[in-house]
Amino acid sequence: MATQAPERTRATFLPVSDPDAPPQHPRPGLGKPTSEESFTLVGTWVAALAMAWLVTQRLLPLGGWAWLVVAWLALGILFTVVIGFMTGRRVDVVDRVAGAVITSGALVVGAALVSTVAFVIFRGWEPLLHANFFIDDMSGVGPRDPFDRGGIAHAIVGSAIQLGIAIAVTLPLGIATAVFMTEVGGRLAGVVRTIVEAMTALPSIVAGLFIYTVLIVAVGFPRSGFAAAMALSVMMLPIIARAADVVLRVVPGGLREASLALGASRWSTVWHVVLPTARPGLATAVILGVARGVGETSPVLLTSGVASFMVTNPTDGVMNSLPLYIFKGARSPEPMDIERAFAAATVLLILVLALFVVARVVARTRTTARRPSLLRRFRRPTQQETR
């Protein structure tokens, strides 16, 4: 540390070090901040807030909370520099400024997320208080009717039907394709993987336009829930296939080899070893793909048409869905329609959140070893299990 070289002479000196000497500068700690550091940090930002208020609200013509926040961030960083130079070297100052910038950047992102969720709920809470919002449809309800009339049941049911069909199509196809890519392999699998990865880049609106051109214009199929489901499937299939492929690829090869070495056929290896091992990951991939599909508006916009009444037959004409209902409401000039759209957006947000939580819970069960159920343990082993 303190290794001062004596004046240059011809003789060689051993470096002198004094282990008891204090370091020249206080070292920045990496663990928990000391009380002094916390005080400096809090003091800096409180002072910056006060200064920002003074500057924006009293001195400069920059009223409004937006400028206050901007000035607070800028002054906070400036004060960090000043206070940093009072106690430390340049390196410490740069460190502190970087910490402040990084933390405030993350806070800005957090604030944007919170403001999105809070704003949607704040604008749409009123219709949600009426039970009919969830069990009625909008047939015969005018844009100025009060909130105790009409609801979005038709949109929810439409979304559920369209997604149900899309899942029924994409889930088996997607997972089977992933199995083909990882477990069978070969030259064809490489081609499939390349094409599937390329198609994840397909913009959702183009997927919608494709189905519109082929199914509705060329074949003459009516605009319907089925067409919308096909558009969603086209969009979701590459996403789910690719995510499932990634999950299956990380199944340890040792498990496969152990199963094959025990004499299992490749099919039973896939069915009894690979897929069960990857089950939580597969579930997460599928659920996130579904969460993407439930909120996707553009393919539905082109293919399903808008209905204000309950439609349960997917092949029978126009059908509404949640994102489409929100989109039409948000573009409406009527304030009540906009408020209903916000309420529907809250429902959609809750739906996505629920799917997301389910995905997390499913993914987490990976570590807990499940015991077979009591019934299973007392049941006579079947031929399959004894083999």
Next chain:
Amino acid sequence: MTTLPAVDSSFIDVPEVAPRKLARKASGVDRVFELTASAIGATVLLITGGIGAFLAWQSVPTLEHYGWSFFTESAWQPEADSLGIGAVLVGTLSVAAVAMAIAFPLAVLTALFISEYAPANLKATLISLVDLMAAVPSIIYGMWGYFLVMPHAAAFALWLQQNFGWIPIFQVDSDPNAAVWDVSRYVGSAFCAGIAVAMMVLPMSCAVMRQVFSQTPPGEKEAALALGSTRWGMVRTVVIPFGRGGIIGGTMLGLGRALGETIAVLLIISPDFVIKPRLLEVGTNTVSALIAGRFGDASAAQLSALLTAGFVLFVITLIVNTLAAIIVNRSRSGAGTDA
């Protein structure tokens, strides 16, 4: 001394041992399994590849008819037989550029915060929050951008014009010092749309970057700290160089998403078919918003032109995504990253 146990084979009646026949070819159940899987793989290949081929095939007559002017013509007037995607391409790029200019720094900062600065017990929560942010439907960000942010964005645009109006991209065709401020000139711009799109691409880029940052070898980080580096010094000299591929790749993946975004843009912009660099001014258009706006009343020829526009967008997105994947995989940190 050890002696090997000698086995006199003549005592044991050993049948003639033939090596078990090894067949690499699958048989029985496996044959069925392989064939089925291959059939499904081929089907999916046909479906997905068919879409790309169909788009390409549909674009041929349009491109033959209009030639290169399809890419340079800015008007979209099918009745006058003059249409092109010049203006919408520029609009698409400008919205994406605004989105990336906002999302890139925030994504890097957030990823660094989560991987290096956040308290350890908060990390898992923050990661799920970013994932959740990615799952929020784009229509909701569109409403957020349209109803909450746009008034503030317009005010900020006015401020930018007043102070930086000499830069061409901040010019607005309106008097910045008018007594009554003409709000309608500042809303519905590429800038406003870019803010909403930034919210959509930010979590995606951030997730890729964070994943790459978190793979930094702890030994190298500890070595930097042991040499007396501060936390930022460690981040600057170890984490960022290690994660450079992830930063570039994540940004490009976000760019790919930003180029194709439809609904939020459609909700916010006022459609306009003019090539202009003035980001803050009302009126712009993107390829996807063009498709969403014009598909309904399109004739067969016009539909083919829309499909061509969609194909061009798809090709651009594909190139950007492929480059991103290559960069992430080539970089030192790319191993095991599913970008």
